[in-house]
Amino acid sequence: MASAWPAGDVRTGDEHLIRAILLWCFERLYHELAWSYDAVSWLVSGGRWREWQRVAASYVFGRDILDVGCGSGRFLGDLLDRDYQAYGLDRSPQMWRRAERWLRSRGHPGRIVGGDALELPFGPATFDCLVLTFPAPFERDPRFWSEAARVVRPGGRVVVVEGAASNSRLWPGLLERLWESRPRQSPFTFPRHLTETPPGQPSRWSKLSRAEVSGPAGTVWLVVASRNGQENSALTDSLE
Numbered sequence: 001m002a003s004a005w006p007a008g009d010v011r012t013g014d015e016h017l018i019r020a021i022l023l024w025c026f027e028r029l030y031h032e033l034a035w036s037y038d039a040v041s042w043l044v045s046g047g048r049w050r051e052w053q054r055v056a057a058s059y060v061f062g063r064d065i066l067d068v069g070c071g072s073g074r075f076l077g078d079l080l081d082r083d084y085q086a087y088g089l090d091r092s093p094q095m096w097r098r099a100e101r102w103l104r105s106r107g108h109p110g111r112i113v114g115g116d117a118l119e120l121p122f123g124p125a126t127f128d129c130l131v132l133t134f135p136a137p138f139e140r141d142p143r144f145w146s147e148a149a150r151v152v153r154p155g156g157r158v159v160v161v162e163g164a165a166s167n168s169r170l171w172p173g174l175l176e177r178l179w180e181s182r183p184r185q186s187p188f189t190f191p192r193h194l195t196e197t198p199p200g201q202p203s204r205w206s207k208l209s210r211a212e213v214s215g216p217a218g219t220v221w222l223v224v225a226s227r228n229g230q231e232n233s234a235l236t237d238s239l240e
Contacts, residue, residue, distance in 0.1 A: 030071075030090075030092040030094070030095050031092050031094050031095075032094065034072075034092060034094035034095045034098055035094075035098070037071060037072050037095065037098075038072050038074070044172060045164075045166065045172055046166050046168060046171045046172040046173075048164075048166050048172075048217040048218055050074060051215075051216075051217035051218075052133075052161065052164040052217060052218070052220050053074070053075045053078075053133045053161065054075070054078060055161070055213050055215075055220040055222070056075070056131055056133050056159050056161050056220075056222065057075075057078060057079065057082070058213075059157075059159045059211065059222060059224055060079070060084070060129050060131060060159060061128055061129045061156060061157045061159075062127075062128020062129050062153070062156055063084060063085050063128055064084075064085045064086075064126065064127045064128045064129075065079055065084045065085070065086040065087070065127060065128065065129050065130075065131060066086070066087055066088075066089060066120075066122070066126075066127045066129070066130045066131070066151070067079065067086060067087070067088040067089065067131050067133070068089050068117050068130050068131065068132050069089070069090060069117065069132055069133075069134060069136055070088030070089060070090050070095075070096070070099055070112065071090065071095055071099065071134070072095065072098055072099050072102060073088055073098075073099030073100070073102050073103050073111075073112065074102075075131070075133050076088040076099065076103065076111065076112075077102070077103060077106055077108065079131075080103070080106075080108045080111065081106075086111065087111050087112070087113060088103075088111060088112045088113070089112075089113050089114075089115050089117065089120070089121075090112070090114065090115075091114065091115060091116050091117070093114060096112045096113075096114050097112075099112050100112040117136070117138045117144050117147070118138055118141060118143045118144055118147065119143075119147065120147045120148075120150070120151050122151045123151070124150050124151065125150075125151070125152070125153040125154070126151045126153075127151055127152055127153065127156065128152070128153055128155075128156045128157075129152070129156055129157050129158070129159060130148055130151070130152060130156075130157075130158045130159070131158075131159045131160075132158075132159070132160045132161065133161045134161065135160075135161070135162055135163060139160055145158075145205075145225075148225075149204040149205070149227065152227045153227065153229070154227055154228055154229025155226075155227060155228075155229035156226075156227045156229075157224055157225060157226045157227060158224070158225045158227075159222060159223075159224050160222060160223040160224075160225075161220060161221070161222055162221045162222060162223050163220075163221045164218055164219065164220045164221065165218050165219050166217070166218040167214075167218045167219060168218070203228065204227065204228050205225045205226065205227060205228065206226050206227070206228045206229070207224075207225070207226035208223070208224075208225050208226075209223070209224045209225075209226075210222070210223055210224075211223075211224065
């Protein structure tokens with residue numbers, strides 16, 4: 001994962017090319033190479049990938065949870081093992097079929113839904129919390145946030161793992177330092193439509209927060225958007 005807050009769209013021509021290549025590689029990993037997803041994630045993170053994911057569990061709110069872009073279903077399995085009423089969504093048939101088989105083997109059948117994050121196949125106010133444990137292009141798309149506001153109950157939240165770093169000297173520290181050697185980009189900012197609303201029209205998101213969590217496995221950066229409504233104040237205050 002990226003080792004700093006994701007950047008805006010301030011990129012050189014070379015960076016656009018690198019981004020295009022990376023996106024092409026990710027598409028292959030999510031589709032025809034889905035069988036290798038867990039192994040690749042473990043390799044590039046130096047075995048820390050699952051620990052980075054689990055940090056997000058501390059910010060999950062409520063009981064009804066949707067894991068958006070659930071991949072092979074490992075984080076979703078964590079939520080189900082903790083007795084959350086959780087479901088996973090993925091647009092890759094290869095990936096969600098793989099996740100479904102794995103979850104069924106653990107006694108959690110029927111928890112995967114195939115679909116697009118820009119057109120969530122759920123009714124209004126279905127979930128208390130949406131979780132994304134891998135940076136995805138759609139997280140900056142206004143259509144995703146419109147759909148999130150529709151399916152998240154008032155007082156719920158969206159939790160996004162925006163990046164992580166191992167802080168290691170060898171592996172994957174070498175890869176992280178190579179990634180950071182690129183030209184510096186603009187710092188992370190929330191999508192404008194989340195922070196700017198027409199006069200007299202209240203925002204559907206009452207609180208936009210960032211969190212940085214450090215531990216033995218490294219540092220994880222998260223973004224938390226709280227849906228307008230009454231939320232657990234203890235959890236909200238912890239994000240200050």
